[in-house]
Amino acid sequence: MQLATLGSTADEVAAALAALGAGVTEVVGRPGIDSEELRAATPHWEERVASFELLSSMAPWSDYGLEPIGYRALGRAMAV
16 A cells, blocks of 8 residues: 555554554555755655655654564565
């Protein structure tokens, strides 16, 4: 799911994360720091800056009972 679909404020995203059931959920975001380079690289720079600001304002994911993992760790867990 896209980060933006979880909400636009830290409270909304926290509530959506808390409502997730057990299991694996992929949350996709493309946070970016506002810069001339980012603005030149993508027409979606405002969305990336908003994602960065949102994620920066939140508590660590572990505070929500979540454990971020990469695809390599996910593959190992699924192979068991």
